[in-house]
Amino acid sequence: MIKTLLFKKSTLTNTIRSIKILGLLVMLICTASRGYAQVYYVLNSGTGNTTNAVNSLKRIDYNGSNETTVTSSIPNPLLVEVDAPNNRIFTYNGFLGSRTINVVDMTSGSVINQISLPSAINTTGYSVGAIKYDPINNWVYYTTNTGKGTADAMNAIYRSKPDGSQNAALATSVALFPVYLALDIPNNRVFIYEGIFSGRKFLTFDLNSNTVTGNAPVSNIVTAMAYDKVSDYIYYTTSDNNPAATTDNDALRKIKPGGSGGEVVVKAALFKSPQYLALDAGNNRAFVYEGYIGSSTTIRLDDTGIFSVDLSSGSTTQILNQANLQNTPTYYRVNGIYAAAAPLLATTTATNITSAAATIGGSVTRSDAAVTEKGILYSTSNNTPLLNANGVTKTTNGTGAGSISVNVTGLNSNTTYYARTYAISAAGTTYGSVITFNTLASSNASLTNYTISSGTLNPAFSSNTTSYTVSVPNNVTAITFTPALPTGASAKVNNTPTGGAARVGKYQLINRLKCSYHSGNRPGWYNHKNLHHQRNPGKSRSNT
Incomplete structure (x- = not known):
């Protein structure tokens, strides 16, 4: 295994090297005119602090077809975050001396706002580690670090409105080397990757108290992270950065924010160099970028590109082959992936x-x-x-x-x-x-049905009928009345409460059923005015 430097890929953004950098943003999105998922990615010309036309936002279908340019001439885009519903992107210009977060219109490519960074960020070695957008409250979160791995106030987490207002540090000296971010805004939490070699972990940062309230130690070098609020898991990729071989350390993993249950391997030996992660948990998958990110401009991987990884089985499918991006002298690099969020x-x-x-x-x-x-x-x-x-x-x-x-x-x-x-x-x-x-108690005291154990009910039952005559054979000594009560109603027969059937004897000839709601308002009455005993077929005698 190759030992990796403490500061790994974050330091690549400290200066613009003489290589071309590709910043990629993967985003599953359905538009009004195109109903299928798509991929957005941003290209960097590697020519420094310029608005070169190559610095562009492009779009392809998630299977890699139908490439189109969304906008171009973006000032030196490195880190990228997309806010598609508001037609804007947030990009980090990492050119030394001009470092800032630009808010760029997705249609025109124009910078419509800027988020100023602390002046110290323009010191060699310092950098912005991550940008994340909170669409619920319209905040842009970002981390800064010194790249030294020692205690310093510039190892901080910041928050700003997209127009640059209310830009302030939430906490300084939050970690020794704060890099990546993931947001859990409904629960007022931010997760920060502490990248110091001797103490790698995910910190839970509470937005109410602006303090670290928990951590989840991890055993390997983390290259990217994302959070799934439904399962409450932090998903992350790890790598030993050995471009020559795939090992079990080159993996997709997950862990609870507090570390309970330990690290769970979703897929070990994923491929040689998994570097960036976009979680599409709503479709039970993640997108992972495979590619070399070291300082060499001659090393290339034949399978460089973006893969879809099933979160249950770990099976992988390459959706975009980008092996040609790392061909000298045109040596592009992938710089970030982002998947569209569910509604x-x-x-x-x-x-x-x-x-x-x-x-x-x-x-x-x-x-x-x-x-x-x-x-x-x-x-x-x-x-x-x-x-x-x-x-x-x-x-x-x-x-x-x-x-x-x-x-x-x-x-x-x-x-x-x-x-x-x-x-x-x-x-x-x-x-x-x-x-x-x-729901309220019913205001309907009408029965839904009314049956008798013997004889004939006249007229036939109707919820709107409240007076009946019952004819029975002469030898019947008692009748059982069974009212079907509406929900929330109660009943009495001859002033005796009943919740169901009620038996009436032979000489209880005048019967009165009262049905009312629990509130006692507007009771309904059902009266038996006559009870007939039948001596012979066709002949009857009325008892009143």
């Missing part, structure tokens, strides 16, 4: 609640890929309703981002319901938070 959802409190209906809704606040279906799910038995789960009812409410509102009818009265929103895109299915609500 972001909110569920609002149920409104317009009655005994049989309620309005349930929320919104799709953002989606990197086109939302092909959205709606609500509800259940009386499943407290975390999911699509196609037992006891769960689905009601669709259109497509695309924006509001969700469904008036659900046919509910049971006086019943607890669990409900949430859902949305489906090419990047996966997302569920909103679960809400609970209780």
Whole structure:
């Protein structure tokens, strides 16, 4: 195994070398005009702090076909983060003396805003390790490091608005060598990779207290990381950076943020040099870049490119062959991968609640890929309703981002319901938070059915009929009345409470059934005015 220098690939961004650098951004996205997943990548001309036309954002289908240029002449793009719904990208210009984070319009390629970096970042050896965008609160997070592996205030995590305002350090001296970032904004957490050789680990940084609250030690050199909020796993690639052979250290792994359960190997001996990772957890896969990232401009790997890795089986498929990128003298490099996120959802409190209906809704606040279906799910038995789960009812409410509102009818009265929103895109299915609500007690005192054990009910039962005559043979000494009660109602026969059948004797000829709701309002009455005993067929006698 080749021992790797402490500072590894982060230091490649410290200066622009006399090589050409390829910054690649992989992003599964469905657009309004193209309904399939696509790949975005950014090219760097390697000519320094210029707006060379080669510095461009390109797009291909996820299988590598249909390459098009989205925008060009981006100022020296190195690290890249995409905000496709807002038609902008965040790029780190790593040219010494001009280091900044540019906000670039995806259509024109123009710099529309800048995020200024601390002046010390323009010192040789210092760099920005990672950029991550928080679409929920519209923040750009980034790490800075000195490249020395010793305590220093410049080993920090920062946060800024995209227009450059409110740009400030959340914590200085947060680690000895902070490099990569992953966000868990719903739980107010940021995960930072501490890359110091003797103490590699993932730090959990709490955004409420701005302190490190936990860590998860790892055994190998980490080359990239991503977080899956559904499974609560940090996925990461590791490598021994030996371009000559594949070893078990060249792997895709995962670990819980606090380190419980230890490291889990998704796929060992992935390929020779796994370097960058984009998680597409909604489709149970990750995209991993295979390529040499050392200082040589002559070493090349025949299988350089981007691979899809199944998160269950670990099986790999190359979707983009980039072996020709590392041919001297045109020696391009891959510099980052990013996969589109599944839709972001909110569920609002149920409104317009009655005994049989309620309005349930929320919104799709953002989606990197086109939302092909959205709606609500509800259940009386499943407290975390999911699509196609037992006891769960689905009601669709259109497509695309924006509001969700469904008036659900046919509910049971006086019943607890669990409900949430859902949305489906090419990047996966997302569920909103679960809400609970209780339908009101029924305001309907009408029976749903009424049967007798003997004789004939006249007229035939109807929920709107409240007066009946019962004819029975002369030898019948008692009759059982069975009212079918609506949900939330109660009943009495001859002023005696009953929840079901009630028996009435021969000489209890005048019978009165009272049906009311639990609230006691507007009771319904069912009266037996006459009870007839039949002596002979066709002849009867009335007893009143």
